[in-house]
Amino acid sequence: MMEVLKEDLAERELITLDNIQFKMEHKVNLPENAKKLIGVNCQLLGQNVQINDNEIVLNGSLIVRLVFINEFEKFDSQDITETFEKKVSIKDGNANQFFANVTLVDSNWQLQDNQIILENLLAVTIQTIKSQDLQIVSDLTGDVEVRKTEHQILTFNSVLHDKFEIEENVELDTFCEGVLGVDVNPNLKEVVASSGKINLKGMLSVNVLGVKTVENVSVPYNTIREIDFSKSIIINGITSEDLACGVVVVNAVNMHIENTQNGAVLTLKLELMFNGCVYSNHKFNTVVDAISFDKELTFQTTQANCIEVLPQVNTTIDIENNINLASNMPYISHVLSVDGARINRLQVSAADGKTILEGVLAVNLLLENEEHLLIGNCYEVPFQTHIRMDNLDRDYEVSAVVVPLTVNAKARRGVELLIDAQLSVVVQANTKKKITVVNNLEEGAPKTDDGSAIRIYIIGDKESLWDLAKRTNLSSAALLQQNPNLENGCTPGERIVVYRHENVNLSL
Numbered sequence: 369m370m371e372v373l374k375e376d377l378a379e380r381e382l383i384t385l386d387n388i389q390f391k392m393e394h395k396v397n398l399p400e401n402a403k404k405l406i407g408v409n410c411q412l413l414g415q416n417v418q419i420n421d422n423e424i425v426l427n428g429s430l431i432v433r434l435v436f437i438n439e440f441e442k443f444d445s446q447d448i449t450e451t452f453e454k455k456v457s458i459k460d461g462n463a464n465q466f467f468a469n470v471t472l473v474d475s476n477w478q479l480q481d482n483q484i485i486l487e488n489l490l491a492v493t494i495q496t497i498k499s500q501d502l503q504i505v506s507d508l509t510g511d512v513e514v515r516k517t518e519h520q521i522l523t524f525n526s527v528l529h530d531k532f533e534i535e536e537n538v539e540l541d542t543f544c545e546g547v548l549g550v551d552v553n554p555n556l557k558e559v560v561a562s563s564g565k566i567n568l569k570g571m572l573s574v575n576v577l578g579v580k581t582v583e584n585v586s587v588p589y590n591t592i593r594e595i596d597f598s599k600s601i602i603i604n605g606i607t608s609e610d611l612a613c614g615v616v617v618v619n620a621v622n623m624h625i626e627n628t629q630n631g632a633v634l635t636l637k638l639e640l641m642f643n644g645c646v647y648s649n650h651k652f653n654t655v656v657d658a659i660s661f662d663k664e665l666t667f668q669t670t671q672a673n674c675i676e677v678l679p680q681v682n683t684t685i686d687i688e689n690n691i692n693l694a695s696n697m698p699y700i701s702h703v704l705s706v707d708g709a710r711i712n713r714l715q716v717s718a719a720d721g722k723t724i725l726e727g728v729l730a731v732n733l734l735l736e737n738e739e740h741l742l743i744g745n746c747y748e749v750p751f752q753t754h755i756r757m758d759n760l761d762r763d764y765e766v767s768a769v770v771v772p773l774t775v776n777a778k779a780r781r782g783v784e785l786l787i788d789a790q791l792s793v794v795v796q797a798n799t800k801k802k803i804t805v806v807n808n809l810e811e812g813a814p815k816t817d818d819g820s821a822i823r824i825y826i827i828g829d830k831e832s833l834w835d836l837a838k839r840t841n842l843s844s845a846a847l848l849q850q851n852p853n854l855e856n857g858c859t860p861g862e863r864i865v866v867y868r869h870e871n872v873n874l875s876l
Contacts, residue, residue, distance in 0.1 A: 370510035370660065370811060375652060377502040380524040381673055381800075382645060385466075386459055386494045389473065394430070394450050394486040398479070401444070402436040405479055406744030407732035409433040409549070409708025410488060412472040414619050419458075424468050426454040426492060433549050434484070435577070435588075435707060435732070437742070442586050443579050445548040456492055467495045467527050469643065474712045475730070477746075497524060502672050505655045505806045513659040513843045515834055518651060519803055521674045522611060525646040530601045531619060531639060534572070538593050538634040540625070544578045548588060549707065550623055551575040552638060553771045554616040555792035557682050559644065561612040568599045568642060570616055573773040573792075576634065577707050588705040588734060592774055599642070606646060613680040613796050614644015615769045647677055654805045659837055664812030674801040678757060678764070681795040684773065687729065687751040688788040690780070698737040699782035708732040709772035709789070712748070716795075718766045722754040723795050725768055731775050731787065738782070749787050755795050764797040815841060823866045827858045840866050 398405060415428035430450040438444040458466060474489040508514045540547070551574070558569040572595040579588055606612075620639040625632055658665055693700065714727035729749040736742055760766075775789040825840060833854055837844045848854055851864045 370508060370512050372505060373507040374503050375506040377504055379500045379673055381498045381675055382495055382524045383498050384495050388456060388492045390490055392452055392488045396432055396448055396484040398482045399446055401438045403439055404437040406435045406734055407707050408477045408484060409732060410475045410486060415470050417468045419466050422458045424456045424458060426470055428452055428470055435548055443548060443588050465497050469493050500673060503807055505809060506653050508655060508658050511661060514655055515657045516653050517656050518653055520651050522647040522677050523650050525648045528642060528644045530642045532599050534597055534638045536595050536636050540632040540634055542631055543580045544632060545581060546579040548577040548579060552618050552621055553773055555773055556616045556794060559612050559614060559680055561606055561610045562608050564606060565603060566601045566612045571596050577705055590706050603646060609649045611647045611677055612644060614642055615794050616640055616642050663814055666810045666812055667806050668808040669804050670807045671802045671804055674803050675798060676801055677798040681755055681757055683793050685753050685791050685793055689749045691747055691785045693783050700735050700779040701738050702736055702779050703777045704734040704736055706731055706733060706775050706777055709775045711770045714770055716766050716768045718760055718762050718764045721760055722756050723766050724754050726752045729789055733777055755793060757797060760797055764799045766797045769794045825864050825866055827860055827862045829860045831858055833858060
């Protein structure tokens with residue numbers, strides 16, 4: 369008798385339902401004590417997602433930093449919080465679990481009549497989970513010879529939005545007279561799954577825009593500090609064979625300055641968030657084929673989704689570019705400060721073995737001309753680079769997050785700027801594949817014997833011992849007993865003798 373052993377398999381897939389972009393326009397009044405605007409930096413901090421029926425309500429905050437010269441001819445700054453709310457209809461109302469994420473794609477501003485007009489482009493990605501329950505034939509027992517294979521699929525486990533806090537003291541330079549603003553940019557170096565948790569390691573690049581006095585004149589300057597961080601996120605059931613991926617973003621920044629005996633100290637209280645996914649690695653055996661010696665077998669197959677997710681790549685890249693200043697610009701003697709670096713209009717595509725990144729690095733620069741007049745402007749540096757990824761091809765869907773870590777700029781020959789930067793890059797790639805598995809089989813009618821005791825078979829091209837056993841309705845062991853030369857492999861064109869009954873004793 370033959371017994372069929374089956375295994376239940378639940379496959380869950382995280383799919384993207386929609387990608388929506390929308391513009392936000394804000395008008396911000398220039399502070400009353402502002403005499404000259406130097407720069408504007410807009411950053412997306414904090415977001416909340418609520419799902420009501422077939423609608424997603426997105427709430428968040430845009431932090432707008434203004435850097436200007438005040439009425440006392442001193443450098444000054446002001447942070448303004450602009451909240452927003454966006455409602456998005458869900459196209460697929462049949463799904464029961466949704467996820468949404470908001471990113472800042474592009475940011476521009478202009479000054480008109482003492483008002484700053486901000487135009488920001490935001491993107492919303494809406495995802496849901498698609499489930500598929502399968503029952504596969506994992507083994508057969510009884511009077512059969514079975515050929516099995518091992519399959520491996522990544523099944524979606526969970527979406528993570530885990531917050532954690534870091535408090536750090538940054539010693540300011542002795543000549544620092546004030547802080548105009550702080551940019552905190554995360555560089556995630558490792559995302560490793562282990563038993564029951566995900567371990568994160570990274571570094572925060574802190575760019576402090578300070579003020580100092582040079583020849584009785586107040587001027588801004590930059591200083592960069594690096595802060596290492598690590599975090600473990602507890603997830604029940606996760607193992608070291610599972611795959612975790614994601615990014616760390618800054619959710620909130622609070623700072624204050626304290627004067628100590630050793631000088632001024634900038635205390636930073638940061639709220640960071642890990643946005644990521646976990647995929648469970650599931651291995652299972654399934655029957656590919658089987659030989660029955662007394663009955664015909666009929667197989668039923670089905671196709672299962674297989675998500676292939678490549679290991680996340682965390683790296684840094686360096687870019688450098690020259691910018692020619694407008695012909696009507698005065699001769700620039702040097703760059704005083706760099707502020708508000710961000711990545712705009714990022715485009716990501718997959719090629720054979722590499723991810724291609726194209727985008728624009730936007731940065732606010734404060735310049736001083738030969739007459740010691742100050743010029744503040746936003747400059748854009750286009751860049752293109754590629755990241756090597758093993759096994760990547762054009763069928764993969766690739767996503768990337770790029771964050772400026774450090775940006776340096778200097779004037780060259782008075783008419784151009786040399787800007788070089790180090791960018792943190794996180795790349796993730798996945799593709800959908802289908803595998804065919806046996807989900808059922810039936811025993812048919814008994815096999816008939818045509819009465820012939822001996823047959824001659826000619827081995828075909830690429831035919832294995834299993835193929836011969838399948839074609840002759842004999843076991844592999846019986847074929848080897850009757851044709852010992854097959855132990856050295858199957859040679860195409862070779863003739864073999866097949867006895868129709870396995871109990872033939874060749875020694876007689």
